[in-house]
Amino acid sequence: MNAAVVLKVGGSSLGEEGINPKSVATICSVINELKEKLMLGVVVGAGRFAGGYITAARKLGINEFQLDSLAIDVSRLNAKLIARGTGFNGLIPTSVESAARIMESKGFVVMGGTSPGHTTNAVAALLAENIEGRLVNVTRVGGVYDKDPDRFKDAKKLDKISYEELVEMAARYDKRKARTHFVFDLLAAKIIARSEIPACIIGSTPNEVKNACLGKSHPGTVVE
Numbered sequence: 001m002n003a004a005v006v007l008k009v010g011g012s013s014l015g016e017e018g019i020n021p022k023s024v025a026t027i028c029s030v031i032n033e034l035k036e037k038l039m040l041g042v043v044v045g046a047g048r049f050a051g052g053y054i055t056a057a058r059k060l061g062i063n064e065f066q067l068d069s070l071a072i073d074v075s076r077l078n079a080k081l082i083a084r085g086t087g088f089n090g091l092i093p094t095s096v097e098s099a100a101r102i103m104e105s106k107g108f109v110v111m112g113g114t115s116p117g118h119t120t121n122a123v124a125a126l127l128a129e130n131i132e133g134r135l136v137n138v139t140r141v142g143g144v145y146d147k148d149p150d151r152f153k154d155a156k157k158l159d160k161i162s163y164e165e166l167v168e169m170a171a172r173y174d175k176r177k178a179r180t181h182f183v184f185d186l187l188a189a190k191i192i193a194r195s196e197i198p199a200c201i202i203g204s205t206p207n208e209v210k211n212a213c214l215g216k217s218h219p220g221t222v223v224e
Helices: 021-034 047-059 064-085 096-106 118-132 163-173 184-194 206-212
Strands: 002-009 038-044 108-109 134-138 198-202 219-224
Touching: 002 021, 002 118, 002 206, 021 038, 021 064, 021 206, 038 064, 038 118, 047 064, 064 108, 096 108, 096 118, 096 163, 118 134, 118 184, 134 206, 163 184, 198 206
Parallel strands: 002 038, 002 134, 038 108, 134 198
Antiparallel strands: 198 219
């Protein structure tokens, strides 16, 4: 069996506007295939599903701690959906420590968020650090760009980026507020940098996810 891998799945992988059964079935199929070949930890994000809750709560004057808590609840519900679709029928872990223990004993775990102030990117980075594994981060945009690809049509995807460059870019864009962060937030970037965790940021196509997790070539961004 290959070395341990933590797969961070963005909530958008489950559907852009709402839960898309086909998208869920696709990501579950990929995970089912990978868990037979790897010690695999899956961290599922809240994605855009949290957006409505955050917008409504912010208008009510609810503080950032509570906004983060709402997003964590959504991420755990997303995680439970993926867990049940991949045969993980236990309780969804609420800490990195408990997830690591399950992953090391059973070879497979699915979780969502943990604590306010920690994005699921940071959770995935901490889990990878704890189990001394690689990190594969699945995103809507498929990698790190030299500028925002949603705003600039000439944005170029970077094949490779150093830990230091990723930290610098994250520092510019990460505002540390609920639902506003760079493709890989500052805390997560600093975690993988301090332990030099092998990491890549990729798109959500099945072949790309499988290749990245298995250490094969892919069109995403490698962080080293």
